[in-house]
Amino acid sequence: MKEKTWRPWLLLSPSLTAVFLLLVVPVCFVIVYSFWLRAPSGQDIPAFQLGNYAKFFADFFYPSILLNTLRVAFETVILCLLMGYIPAFFFYKTESRLKPYLMLLVMLPFWISFIIRTLSWINILGDSGLINHLLLKAGLITSPLALLYNEGAVIMGLLQYLLPFMILNIYVSLDGIDKSLAEAAKSLGCTEWQAFREVTLPLSMPGVSAGCLLVFVLTCGTYLPPMILGGPGNEMIANLIFKRVIGTLDWPFGSAISVILMLLLAIIVYTYNRYMGINQIFKSLSNG
Amino acid sequence: MKKMISGWSLIKLFTLLVYIWMFTPIIAVVILAFNPQQFGSFPMEGFSFQWFVKLSHNSTILEAFKNSLVLGSLTAVFSTAIGVPAAMAFIRYEFRGKEFFNTLLIAPIMVPEVVLGVALLLFIRWLQQPKSFAMLLIGHVVLTLPYVLLIVQARLVGIKREYEEAALSLGASPLQTFREITFPLLAPAIFAGMLFSFTISFDDVTATLFWATAQNQTVPVKIFGMLRNSISPEINALGAVMILLTVSTPLLAGYLSRRFTRGIDK
Numbered sequence: 001m002k003e004k005t006w007r008p009w010l011l012l013s014p015s016l017t018a019v020f021l022l023l024v025v026p027v028c029f030v031i032v033y034s035f036w037l038r039a040p041s042g043q044d045i046p047a048f049q050l051g052n053y054a055k056f057f058a059d060f061f062y063p064s065i066l067l068n069t070l071r072v073a074f075e076t077v078i079l080c081l082l083m084g085y086i087p088a089f090f091f092y093k094t095e096s097r098l099k100p101y102l103m104l105l106v107m108l109p110f111w112i113s114f115i116i117r118t119l120s121w122i123n124i125l126g127d128s129g130l131i132n133h134l135l136l137k138a139g140l141i142t143s144p145l146a147l148l149y150n151e152g153a154v155i156m157g158l159l160q161y162l163l164p165f166m167i168l169n170i171y172v173s174l175d176g177i178d179k180s181l182a183e184a185a186k187s188l189g190c191t192e193w194q195a196f197r198e199v200t201l202p203l204s205m206p207g208v209s210a211g212c213l214l215v216f217v218l219t220c221g222t223y224l225p226p227m228i229l230g231g232p233g234n235e236m237i238a239n240l241i242f243k244r245v246i247g248t249l250d251w252p253f254g255s256a257i258s259v260i261l262m263l264l265l266a267i268i269v270y271t272y273n274r275y276m277g278i279n280q281i282f283k284s285l286s287n288g
Numbered sequence: 289m290k291k292m293i294s295g296w297s298l299i300k301l302f303t304l305l306v307y308i309w310m311f312t313p314i315i316a317v318v319i320l321a322f323n324p325q326q327f328g329s330f331p332m333e334g335f336s337f338q339w340f341v342k343l344s345h346n347s348t349i350l351e352a353f354k355n356s357l358v359l360g361s362l363t364a365v366f367s368t369a370i371g372v373p374a375a376m377a378f379i380r381y382e383f384r385g386k387e388f389f390n391t392l393l394i395a396p397i398m399v400p401e402v403v404l405g406v407a408l409l410l411f412i413r414w415l416q417q418p419k420s421f422a423m424l425l426i427g428h429v430v431l432t433l434p435y436v437l438l439i440v441q442a443r444l445v446g447i448k449r450e451y452e453e454a455a456l457s458l459g460a461s462p463l464q465t466f467r468e469i470t471f472p473l474l475a476p477a478i479f480a481g482m483l484f485s486f487t488i489s490f491d492d493v494t495a496t497l498f499w500a501t502a503q504n505q506t507v508p509v510k511i512f513g514m515l516r517n518s519i520s521p522e523i524n525a526l527g528a529v530m531i532l533l534t535v536s537t538p539l540l541a542g543y544l545s546r547r548f549t550r551g552i553d554k
Protein backbone atom coordinates (compact mmCIF):
# COMPACT_ATOMS: atom_id res chain seq x y z
CA MET A 1 0.00 0.00 0.00
CA LYS A 2 2.90 2.31 0.82
CA GLU A 3 4.37 2.42 -2.68
CA LYS A 4 1.27 4.07 -4.13
CA THR A 5 2.28 7.54 -3.07
CA TRP A 6 -0.28 9.24 -5.28
CA ARG A 7 -3.20 7.68 -3.47
CA PRO A 8 -3.41 10.02 -0.44
CA TRP A 9 -3.18 12.99 -2.79
CA LEU A 10 -6.05 11.65 -4.86
CA LEU A 11 -8.14 11.30 -1.70
CA LEU A 12 -7.15 14.77 -0.52
CA SER A 13 -7.52 16.62 -3.81
CA PRO A 14 -11.24 17.53 -3.58
CA SER A 15 -10.90 18.98 -0.07
CA LEU A 16 -7.64 20.73 -0.78
CA THR A 17 -9.02 22.24 -3.99
CA ALA A 18 -12.12 23.46 -2.16
CA VAL A 19 -10.23 25.00 0.74
CA PHE A 20 -7.55 26.46 -1.49
CA LEU A 21 -9.94 28.04 -3.98
CA LEU A 22 -12.58 29.11 -1.50
CA LEU A 23 -10.51 30.04 1.52
CA VAL A 24 -6.84 30.59 0.77
CA VAL A 25 -7.26 32.48 -2.50
CA PRO A 26 -10.16 34.65 -1.26
CA VAL A 27 -8.26 35.54 1.93
CA CYS A 28 -5.27 36.56 -0.22
CA PHE A 29 -7.68 38.73 -2.18
CA VAL A 30 -8.77 40.44 1.02
CA ILE A 31 -5.15 41.19 1.84
CA VAL A 32 -4.45 42.57 -1.65
CA TYR A 33 -7.67 44.59 -1.65
CA SER A 34 -6.81 46.19 1.68
CA PHE A 35 -4.07 48.18 -0.14
CA TRP A 36 -6.37 49.37 -2.91
CA LEU A 37 -7.86 52.83 -3.28
CA ARG A 38 -11.50 53.69 -3.35
CA ALA A 39 -12.43 56.35 -5.89
CA PRO A 40 -15.21 58.81 -5.07
CA SER A 41 -17.25 57.20 -7.85
CA GLY A 42 -17.25 53.98 -5.83
CA GLN A 43 -14.77 52.28 -8.17
CA ASP A 44 -11.92 50.38 -6.58
CA ILE A 45 -8.52 51.25 -7.99
CA PRO A 46 -5.60 48.81 -7.78
CA ALA A 47 -2.81 50.41 -5.78
CA PHE A 48 -0.32 49.75 -3.07
CA GLN A 49 -0.82 52.23 -0.29
CA LEU A 50 -1.52 52.09 3.42
CA GLY A 51 -4.32 54.67 3.35
CA ASN A 52 -6.97 52.23 4.55
CA TYR A 53 -4.90 51.27 7.56
CA ALA A 54 -4.05 54.91 8.25
CA LYS A 55 -7.76 55.70 8.16
CA PHE A 56 -8.45 53.01 10.76
CA PHE A 57 -5.93 54.46 13.17
CA ALA A 58 -6.48 58.11 12.21
CA ASP A 59 -8.72 58.95 15.13
CA PHE A 60 -10.04 57.17 18.16
CA PHE A 61 -13.33 56.02 16.62
CA TYR A 62 -12.21 52.79 14.93
CA PRO A 63 -9.57 51.72 17.47
CA SER A 64 -12.16 52.17 20.21
CA ILE A 65 -14.34 49.54 18.50
CA LEU A 66 -11.33 47.25 18.43
CA LEU A 67 -10.70 47.88 22.13
CA ASN A 68 -14.38 47.35 22.81
CA THR A 69 -14.16 43.96 21.08
CA LEU A 70 -11.10 42.96 23.07
CA ARG A 71 -12.67 44.04 26.36
CA VAL A 72 -15.89 42.12 25.69
CA ALA A 73 -13.85 39.06 24.65
CA PHE A 74 -11.79 39.29 27.83
CA GLU A 75 -14.84 39.64 30.07
CA THR A 76 -16.57 36.76 28.30
CA VAL A 77 -13.54 34.49 28.77
CA ILE A 78 -13.34 35.24 32.49
CA LEU A 79 -17.06 34.72 33.08
CA CYS A 80 -17.11 31.58 30.94
CA LEU A 81 -14.22 30.17 32.95
CA LEU A 82 -15.89 30.97 36.28
CA MET A 83 -19.21 29.50 35.16
CA GLY A 84 -17.71 26.56 33.29
CA TYR A 85 -15.11 25.07 35.59
CA ILE A 86 -17.46 24.00 38.35
CA PRO A 87 -19.94 22.10 36.13
CA ALA A 88 -16.99 20.42 34.36
CA PHE A 89 -15.57 19.44 37.73
CA PHE A 90 -18.99 18.13 38.72
CA PHE A 91 -19.05 15.85 35.65
CA TYR A 92 -15.55 14.63 36.47
CA LYS A 93 -16.39 13.73 40.07
CA THR A 94 -20.00 12.61 39.93
CA GLU A 95 -20.90 8.95 40.00
CA SER A 96 -24.54 9.61 39.26
CA ARG A 97 -26.26 7.34 36.77
CA LEU A 98 -27.69 10.49 35.22
CA LYS A 99 -24.25 11.72 34.13
CA PRO A 100 -24.61 10.84 30.40
CA TYR A 101 -27.96 12.60 30.30
CA LEU A 102 -26.68 15.64 32.15
CA MET A 103 -23.81 15.89 29.68
CA LEU A 104 -26.20 15.51 26.77
CA LEU A 105 -28.15 18.41 28.24
CA VAL A 106 -25.04 20.61 28.22
CA MET A 107 -24.53 19.71 24.56
CA LEU A 108 -28.14 20.42 23.69
CA PRO A 109 -27.74 24.18 23.14
CA PHE A 110 -25.20 23.36 20.41
CA TRP A 111 -28.10 22.01 18.43
CA ILE A 112 -30.48 24.86 19.09
CA SER A 113 -30.40 27.65 16.55
CA PHE A 114 -27.88 30.34 17.49
CA ILE A 115 -30.17 33.19 16.50
CA ILE A 116 -33.03 31.77 18.57
CA ARG A 117 -30.76 31.39 21.59
CA THR A 118 -29.55 34.95 21.15
CA LEU A 119 -32.95 36.53 20.74
CA SER A 120 -34.36 34.45 23.59
CA TRP A 121 -32.59 36.83 25.97
CA ILE A 122 -34.93 39.61 24.84
CA ASN A 123 -37.73 37.66 26.53
CA ILE A 124 -35.72 37.60 29.75
CA LEU A 125 -34.05 41.01 29.85
CA GLY A 126 -36.47 43.20 27.91
CA ASP A 127 -38.71 45.88 29.43
CA SER A 128 -41.57 43.40 29.62
CA GLY A 129 -39.23 40.42 29.96
CA LEU A 130 -39.20 37.84 32.71
CA ILE A 131 -36.92 39.67 35.15
CA ASN A 132 -38.68 43.03 34.93
CA HIS A 133 -42.06 41.32 35.02
CA LEU A 134 -41.20 39.48 38.23
CA LEU A 135 -39.59 42.50 39.88
CA LEU A 136 -42.55 44.74 39.02
CA LYS A 137 -44.97 42.16 40.29
CA ALA A 138 -43.05 41.79 43.53
CA GLY A 139 -43.20 45.57 43.91
CA LEU A 140 -39.43 45.92 44.13
CA ILE A 141 -39.28 48.42 41.28
CA THR A 142 -41.84 50.81 39.85
CA SER A 143 -40.52 51.13 36.30
CA PRO A 144 -38.70 48.49 34.24
CA LEU A 145 -34.92 48.33 34.56
CA ALA A 146 -32.94 48.89 31.36
CA LEU A 147 -31.32 45.47 31.13
CA LEU A 148 -31.30 45.12 27.37
CA TYR A 149 -29.25 46.83 24.67
CA ASN A 150 -26.08 47.18 26.70
CA GLU A 151 -22.78 45.36 27.10
CA GLY A 152 -24.15 43.14 29.85
CA ALA A 153 -26.86 41.81 27.54
CA VAL A 154 -24.31 41.16 24.78
CA ILE A 155 -22.15 39.21 27.21
CA MET A 156 -25.18 37.18 28.36
CA GLY A 157 -25.83 36.14 24.77
CA LEU A 158 -22.16 35.33 24.20
CA LEU A 159 -21.91 33.33 27.41
CA GLN A 160 -24.86 31.19 26.50
CA TYR A 161 -23.35 30.49 23.10
CA LEU A 162 -19.84 29.75 24.38
CA LEU A 163 -20.28 28.11 27.77
CA PRO A 164 -20.76 24.57 26.36
CA PHE A 165 -17.42 24.92 24.51
CA MET A 166 -15.69 25.89 27.75
CA ILE A 167 -17.30 23.13 29.84
CA LEU A 168 -16.42 20.45 27.28
CA ASN A 169 -12.83 21.60 26.91
CA ILE A 170 -12.27 21.57 30.66
CA TYR A 171 -14.10 18.28 31.07
CA VAL A 172 -12.01 16.53 28.39
CA SER A 173 -8.88 17.65 30.21
CA LEU A 174 -10.18 16.65 33.66
CA ASP A 175 -11.37 13.30 32.38
CA GLY A 176 -7.82 12.39 31.43
CA ILE A 177 -6.57 12.87 34.99
CA ASP A 178 -6.06 9.74 37.04
CA LYS A 179 -8.31 10.12 40.09
CA SER A 180 -5.83 8.17 42.23
CA LEU A 181 -3.38 11.10 42.01
CA ALA A 182 -5.61 13.31 44.13
CA GLU A 183 -6.28 10.33 46.42
CA ALA A 184 -2.54 9.85 46.87
CA ALA A 185 -2.12 13.51 47.76
CA LYS A 186 -4.88 13.19 50.34
CA SER A 187 -3.41 10.04 51.87
CA LEU A 188 -0.19 11.99 52.28
CA GLY A 189 -2.04 14.55 54.38
CA CYS A 190 -3.44 17.09 51.93
CA THR A 191 -6.92 18.40 52.54
CA GLU A 192 -9.53 18.02 49.82
CA TRP A 193 -8.98 21.62 48.75
CA GLN A 194 -5.17 21.33 48.77
CA ALA A 195 -5.34 18.15 46.68
CA PHE A 196 -7.49 20.00 44.18
CA ARG A 197 -5.27 23.07 44.11
CA GLU A 198 -1.97 21.24 43.92
CA VAL A 199 -2.87 18.23 41.76
CA THR A 200 -6.15 18.39 39.86
CA LEU A 201 -6.19 22.08 38.97
CA PRO A 202 -2.68 22.22 37.43
CA LEU A 203 -3.34 19.04 35.46
CA SER A 204 -6.54 20.51 34.03
CA MET A 205 -4.81 23.64 32.75
CA PRO A 206 -4.49 22.44 29.11
CA GLY A 207 -8.29 22.22 28.91
CA VAL A 208 -8.73 25.55 30.67
CA SER A 209 -6.39 27.37 28.30
CA ALA A 210 -7.82 25.65 25.21
CA GLY A 211 -11.31 26.68 26.31
CA CYS A 212 -10.19 30.24 26.95
CA LEU A 213 -8.53 30.56 23.55
CA LEU A 214 -11.55 29.15 21.74
CA VAL A 215 -13.93 31.47 23.58
CA PHE A 216 -11.69 34.48 22.99
CA VAL A 217 -11.28 33.82 19.26
CA LEU A 218 -14.98 33.13 18.75
CA THR A 219 -15.95 36.28 20.66
CA CYS A 220 -13.58 38.47 18.65
CA GLY A 221 -15.31 37.45 15.42
CA THR A 222 -18.84 37.63 16.74
CA TYR A 223 -21.50 39.48 14.79
CA LEU A 224 -24.94 38.50 15.97
CA PRO A 225 -25.10 39.15 19.75
CA PRO A 226 -24.04 42.83 19.53
CA MET A 227 -26.53 43.32 16.67
CA ILE A 228 -29.46 41.79 18.55
CA LEU A 229 -28.70 42.44 22.21
CA GLY A 230 -26.40 45.45 22.08
CA GLY A 231 -27.05 49.15 21.84
CA PRO A 232 -25.40 51.67 19.50
CA GLY A 233 -22.27 51.80 21.68
CA ASN A 234 -21.72 48.05 21.75
CA GLU A 235 -20.57 47.59 18.18
CA MET A 236 -17.82 45.06 17.73
CA ILE A 237 -15.27 44.69 14.98
CA ALA A 238 -17.34 42.22 12.94
CA ASN A 239 -20.28 44.63 12.90
CA LEU A 240 -17.97 47.33 11.59
CA ILE A 241 -16.71 45.09 8.78
CA PHE A 242 -20.25 44.16 7.79
CA LYS A 243 -21.33 47.79 7.77
CA ARG A 244 -18.39 48.92 5.64
CA VAL A 245 -18.69 46.11 3.12
CA ILE A 246 -22.44 45.52 2.79
CA GLY A 247 -23.63 48.94 3.97
CA THR A 248 -21.30 51.45 2.32
CA LEU A 249 -19.69 49.05 -0.20
CA ASP A 250 -16.26 50.28 0.84
CA TRP A 251 -14.44 47.06 -0.04
CA PRO A 252 -10.85 48.28 0.43
CA PHE A 253 -11.52 49.67 3.89
CA GLY A 254 -13.62 46.63 4.88
CA SER A 255 -10.75 44.44 3.71
CA ALA A 256 -8.25 46.39 5.77
CA ILE A 257 -10.35 45.96 8.92
CA SER A 258 -10.64 42.23 8.14
CA VAL A 259 -6.86 42.02 7.87
CA ILE A 260 -6.48 43.79 11.21
CA LEU A 261 -8.88 41.31 12.83
CA MET A 262 -7.08 38.33 11.28
CA LEU A 263 -3.68 39.66 12.36
CA LEU A 264 -4.90 40.14 15.90
CA LEU A 265 -6.28 36.59 16.09
CA ALA A 266 -3.18 35.17 14.40
CA ILE A 267 -0.96 36.77 17.04
CA ILE A 268 -3.11 35.36 19.83
CA VAL A 269 -3.29 31.87 18.31
CA TYR A 270 0.43 31.88 17.52
CA THR A 271 1.37 32.88 21.06
CA TYR A 272 -0.92 30.22 22.42
CA ASN A 273 0.46 27.58 20.07
CA ARG A 274 4.02 28.31 21.18
CA TYR A 275 3.18 27.61 24.79
CA MET A 276 0.31 25.13 24.69
CA GLY A 277 0.07 23.47 21.28
CA ILE A 278 -2.99 23.98 19.15
CA ASN A 279 -3.93 20.31 19.00
CA GLN A 280 -5.59 20.45 22.41
CA ILE A 281 -8.44 22.43 20.88
CA PHE A 282 -9.00 20.01 18.05
CA LYS A 283 -8.91 17.15 20.54
CA SER A 284 -11.78 18.60 22.53
CA LEU A 285 -13.69 19.63 19.45
CA SER A 286 -13.64 16.12 18.02
CA ASN A 287 -14.76 14.78 21.36
CA GLY A 288 -17.72 17.11 21.29
CA MET B 289 -15.45 15.11 56.32
CA LYS B 290 -18.46 17.28 56.94
CA LYS B 291 -16.76 20.19 55.22
CA MET B 292 -16.15 18.09 52.11
CA ILE B 293 -19.81 17.18 51.84
CA SER B 294 -20.93 20.80 52.05
CA GLY B 295 -18.33 21.72 49.40
CA TRP B 296 -19.73 19.04 47.12
CA SER B 297 -23.30 20.23 47.61
CA LEU B 298 -22.20 23.76 46.73
CA ILE B 299 -20.73 22.38 43.50
CA LYS B 300 -23.98 20.59 42.78
CA LEU B 301 -26.01 23.70 43.53
CA PHE B 302 -23.82 25.84 41.27
CA THR B 303 -24.10 23.31 38.43
CA LEU B 304 -27.86 23.31 38.83
CA LEU B 305 -27.91 27.12 38.67
CA VAL B 306 -25.85 27.06 35.47
CA TYR B 307 -28.38 24.66 33.96
CA ILE B 308 -31.27 26.90 35.00
CA TRP B 309 -29.51 29.95 33.59
CA MET B 310 -28.81 28.15 30.33
CA PHE B 311 -32.31 26.85 29.76
CA THR B 312 -34.59 29.57 31.15
CA PRO B 313 -34.41 31.75 28.00
CA ILE B 314 -34.99 28.75 25.75
CA ILE B 315 -37.98 27.57 27.77
CA ALA B 316 -39.31 31.14 27.83
CA VAL B 317 -39.37 31.20 24.01
CA VAL B 318 -41.42 28.01 23.91
CA ILE B 319 -43.85 29.19 26.60
CA LEU B 320 -44.34 32.64 25.06
CA ALA B 321 -45.09 31.07 21.69
CA PHE B 322 -48.42 30.01 23.19
CA ASN B 323 -49.21 33.46 24.60
CA PRO B 324 -52.18 34.94 22.69
CA GLN B 325 -51.04 38.48 23.61
CA GLN B 326 -49.96 40.82 20.80
CA PHE B 327 -46.44 41.69 21.94
CA GLY B 328 -44.84 38.35 22.61
CA SER B 329 -43.86 39.09 26.16
CA PHE B 330 -44.83 38.39 29.74
CA PRO B 331 -47.35 38.05 31.38
CA MET B 332 -49.04 35.00 29.90
CA GLU B 333 -52.67 35.70 29.10
CA GLY B 334 -54.00 32.30 28.26
CA PHE B 335 -52.99 29.60 25.89
CA SER B 336 -53.40 29.54 22.15
CA PHE B 337 -51.99 28.08 18.96
CA GLN B 338 -52.84 31.19 16.95
CA TRP B 339 -49.20 32.18 16.28
CA PHE B 340 -48.40 28.74 14.95
CA VAL B 341 -51.43 28.94 12.67
CA LYS B 342 -50.37 32.38 11.50
CA LEU B 343 -46.87 31.06 10.91
CA SER B 344 -48.13 28.20 8.76
CA HIS B 345 -49.77 30.75 6.46
CA ASN B 346 -46.63 32.86 6.15
CA SER B 347 -45.39 31.98 2.70
CA THR B 348 -42.01 33.75 2.96
CA ILE B 349 -41.14 31.77 6.09
CA LEU B 350 -42.19 28.52 4.45
CA GLU B 351 -40.07 29.42 1.45
CA ALA B 352 -37.11 30.12 3.74
CA PHE B 353 -37.65 26.79 5.47
CA LYS B 354 -37.51 25.01 2.15
CA ASN B 355 -34.32 26.89 1.23
CA SER B 356 -32.72 26.01 4.54
CA LEU B 357 -33.61 22.33 4.25
CA VAL B 358 -32.29 22.03 0.69
CA LEU B 359 -29.14 23.99 1.49
CA GLY B 360 -28.47 22.03 4.70
CA SER B 361 -28.98 18.65 3.04
CA LEU B 362 -26.78 19.44 0.05
CA THR B 363 -24.10 20.88 2.33
CA ALA B 364 -24.16 17.69 4.42
CA VAL B 365 -23.82 15.48 1.32
CA PHE B 366 -21.03 17.46 -0.32
CA SER B 367 -18.95 18.11 2.75
CA THR B 368 -18.97 14.45 3.80
CA ALA B 369 -18.32 13.39 0.19
CA ILE B 370 -15.07 15.36 0.14
CA GLY B 371 -14.31 15.14 3.87
CA VAL B 372 -14.34 11.36 4.26
CA PRO B 373 -11.65 10.67 1.60
CA ALA B 374 -9.50 13.41 3.14
CA ALA B 375 -9.86 11.85 6.58
CA MET B 376 -8.85 8.47 5.07
CA ALA B 377 -5.74 10.07 3.58
CA PHE B 378 -4.71 11.62 6.91
CA ILE B 379 -5.25 8.54 9.05
CA ARG B 380 -4.31 5.72 6.68
CA TYR B 381 -1.37 7.12 4.72
CA GLU B 382 2.00 8.66 5.38
CA PHE B 383 3.02 11.53 3.14
CA ARG B 384 4.99 14.72 3.21
CA GLY B 385 3.42 17.83 4.69
CA LYS B 386 0.65 15.84 6.39
CA GLU B 387 0.52 18.05 9.51
CA PHE B 388 0.48 21.20 7.43
CA PHE B 389 -2.36 20.07 5.19
CA ASN B 390 -4.37 18.79 8.12
CA THR B 391 -4.11 22.19 9.81
CA LEU B 392 -4.97 23.92 6.53
CA LEU B 393 -8.18 21.92 6.15
CA ILE B 394 -9.22 22.62 9.74
CA ALA B 395 -8.30 26.32 9.44
CA PRO B 396 -11.81 27.54 8.50
CA ILE B 397 -12.83 26.96 12.14
CA MET B 398 -10.34 29.55 13.31
CA VAL B 399 -11.08 32.18 10.65
CA PRO B 400 -13.88 34.50 11.80
CA GLU B 401 -17.03 34.02 9.77
CA VAL B 402 -17.18 37.70 8.88
CA VAL B 403 -13.79 37.41 7.22
CA LEU B 404 -14.85 34.26 5.37
CA GLY B 405 -17.96 36.11 4.28
CA VAL B 406 -16.07 39.13 2.98
CA ALA B 407 -13.36 37.00 1.36
CA LEU B 408 -15.60 34.73 -0.68
CA LEU B 409 -17.86 37.58 -1.72
CA LEU B 410 -14.89 39.65 -2.82
CA PHE B 411 -13.51 36.76 -4.83
CA ILE B 412 -16.85 36.14 -6.55
CA ARG B 413 -17.13 39.84 -7.31
CA TRP B 414 -13.66 39.83 -8.85
CA LEU B 415 -14.69 36.90 -11.03
CA GLN B 416 -17.67 39.06 -12.00
CA GLN B 417 -20.10 36.35 -10.98
CA PRO B 418 -23.40 37.22 -9.36
CA LYS B 419 -24.30 35.85 -5.93
CA SER B 420 -26.04 32.54 -6.42
CA PHE B 421 -27.28 29.44 -4.67
CA ALA B 422 -24.21 27.54 -5.86
CA MET B 423 -21.95 30.07 -4.17
CA LEU B 424 -23.92 29.85 -0.94
CA LEU B 425 -23.61 26.07 -1.08
CA ILE B 426 -19.85 25.95 -1.65
CA GLY B 427 -19.43 28.54 1.10
CA HIS B 428 -21.32 26.33 3.51
CA VAL B 429 -19.29 23.29 2.45
CA VAL B 430 -16.05 25.09 3.38
CA LEU B 431 -17.65 26.20 6.65
CA THR B 432 -18.62 22.65 7.66
CA LEU B 433 -15.74 20.62 6.21
CA PRO B 434 -13.49 20.94 9.32
CA TYR B 435 -16.15 19.42 11.55
CA VAL B 436 -16.66 16.45 9.23
CA LEU B 437 -12.89 15.93 9.16
CA LEU B 438 -12.54 16.06 12.95
CA ILE B 439 -15.43 13.67 13.57
CA VAL B 440 -14.50 11.14 10.90
CA GLN B 441 -10.79 11.20 11.75
CA ALA B 442 -11.51 10.60 15.43
CA ARG B 443 -13.55 7.52 14.55
CA LEU B 444 -11.12 6.27 11.92
CA VAL B 445 -8.27 6.21 14.45
CA GLY B 446 -10.31 3.72 16.45
CA ILE B 447 -10.91 1.33 13.55
CA LYS B 448 -8.16 -1.28 13.46
CA ARG B 449 -6.13 -1.27 10.31
CA GLU B 450 -5.84 -5.05 10.47
CA TYR B 451 -9.42 -5.45 9.23
CA GLU B 452 -8.60 -3.57 6.06
CA GLU B 453 -5.26 -5.32 5.63
CA ALA B 454 -6.95 -8.70 6.01
CA ALA B 455 -9.42 -7.85 3.26
CA LEU B 456 -6.64 -6.56 1.01
CA SER B 457 -4.51 -9.67 1.56
CA LEU B 458 -7.50 -11.83 0.64
CA GLY B 459 -7.58 -10.13 -2.73
CA ALA B 460 -10.08 -7.29 -2.32
CA SER B 461 -9.33 -4.09 -4.21
CA PRO B 462 -8.90 -0.88 -2.15
CA LEU B 463 -12.32 0.28 -3.30
CA GLN B 464 -13.92 -3.02 -2.33
CA THR B 465 -12.16 -2.89 1.02
CA PHE B 466 -13.55 0.54 1.67
CA ARG B 467 -17.06 -0.46 0.65
CA GLU B 468 -17.16 -3.76 2.52
CA ILE B 469 -15.04 -3.08 5.60
CA THR B 470 -14.25 0.55 6.31
CA PHE B 471 -17.52 2.15 5.29
CA PRO B 472 -19.82 0.04 7.51
CA LEU B 473 -17.51 0.61 10.48
CA LEU B 474 -17.31 4.31 9.72
CA ALA B 475 -21.02 4.78 9.05
CA PRO B 476 -21.94 6.22 12.47
CA ALA B 477 -19.20 8.87 12.16
CA ILE B 478 -20.22 9.73 8.61
CA PHE B 479 -23.79 10.04 9.78
CA ALA B 480 -22.72 12.25 12.69
CA GLY B 481 -20.64 14.37 10.32
CA MET B 482 -23.60 14.84 8.00
CA LEU B 483 -25.84 15.76 10.86
CA PHE B 484 -23.30 18.24 12.17
CA SER B 485 -22.87 19.89 8.77
CA PHE B 486 -26.61 20.04 8.31
CA THR B 487 -27.07 21.75 11.67
CA ILE B 488 -24.24 24.23 11.12
CA SER B 489 -25.52 25.11 7.67
CA PHE B 490 -29.11 25.34 8.86
CA ASP B 491 -28.03 27.54 11.74
CA ASP B 492 -25.57 29.86 10.07
CA VAL B 493 -26.35 33.57 10.05
CA THR B 494 -23.24 35.70 9.70
CA ALA B 495 -21.67 34.25 6.55
CA THR B 496 -25.09 33.61 5.03
CA LEU B 497 -25.98 37.28 5.45
CA PHE B 498 -23.07 38.04 3.14
CA TRP B 499 -23.76 35.32 0.61
CA ALA B 500 -27.55 34.97 0.37
CA THR B 501 -29.55 36.72 -2.31
CA ALA B 502 -33.14 37.81 -1.80
CA GLN B 503 -34.29 34.56 -3.42
CA ASN B 504 -32.36 32.08 -1.30
CA GLN B 505 -32.73 33.46 2.21
CA THR B 506 -32.57 30.89 4.97
CA VAL B 507 -34.70 30.76 8.11
CA PRO B 508 -32.15 32.40 10.45
CA VAL B 509 -31.55 35.21 7.95
CA LYS B 510 -35.31 35.71 7.73
CA ILE B 511 -35.60 35.80 11.52
CA PHE B 512 -32.79 38.33 11.62
CA GLY B 513 -34.76 40.51 9.21
CA MET B 514 -37.94 40.17 11.25
CA LEU B 515 -36.07 41.17 14.42
CA ARG B 516 -35.32 44.62 13.05
CA ASN B 517 -38.82 45.66 14.06
CA SER B 518 -38.82 44.01 17.49
CA ILE B 519 -39.60 40.60 18.85
CA SER B 520 -43.05 39.43 17.82
CA PRO B 521 -45.01 36.41 19.06
CA GLU B 522 -44.60 34.95 15.61
CA ILE B 523 -40.82 34.84 16.10
CA ASN B 524 -41.35 33.02 19.39
CA ALA B 525 -43.57 30.50 17.61
CA LEU B 526 -40.98 30.02 14.89
CA GLY B 527 -38.33 29.68 17.58
CA ALA B 528 -40.39 27.03 19.36
CA VAL B 529 -40.73 25.05 16.12
CA MET B 530 -37.00 25.26 15.47
CA ILE B 531 -36.10 24.32 19.04
CA LEU B 532 -38.35 21.28 18.81
CA LEU B 533 -36.90 20.28 15.44
CA THR B 534 -33.27 20.77 16.39
CA VAL B 535 -33.61 19.12 19.78
CA SER B 536 -35.32 16.06 18.39
CA THR B 537 -32.77 15.63 15.57
CA PRO B 538 -29.74 14.63 17.71
CA LEU B 539 -31.91 12.50 19.98
CA LEU B 540 -33.31 10.69 16.98
CA ALA B 541 -29.84 10.45 15.46
CA GLY B 542 -28.42 9.01 18.67
CA TYR B 543 -31.15 6.40 18.70
CA LEU B 544 -30.67 5.56 15.02
CA SER B 545 -26.89 5.34 15.25
CA ARG B 546 -27.18 3.01 18.22
CA ARG B 547 -29.44 0.75 16.16
CA PHE B 548 -27.07 1.14 13.26
CA THR B 549 -23.99 0.01 15.17
CA ARG B 550 -25.85 -2.81 16.86
CA GLY B 551 -26.68 -4.14 13.42
CA ILE B 552 -22.99 -4.07 12.51
CA ASP B 553 -21.83 -5.84 15.63
CA LYS B 554 -23.95 -8.87 14.84
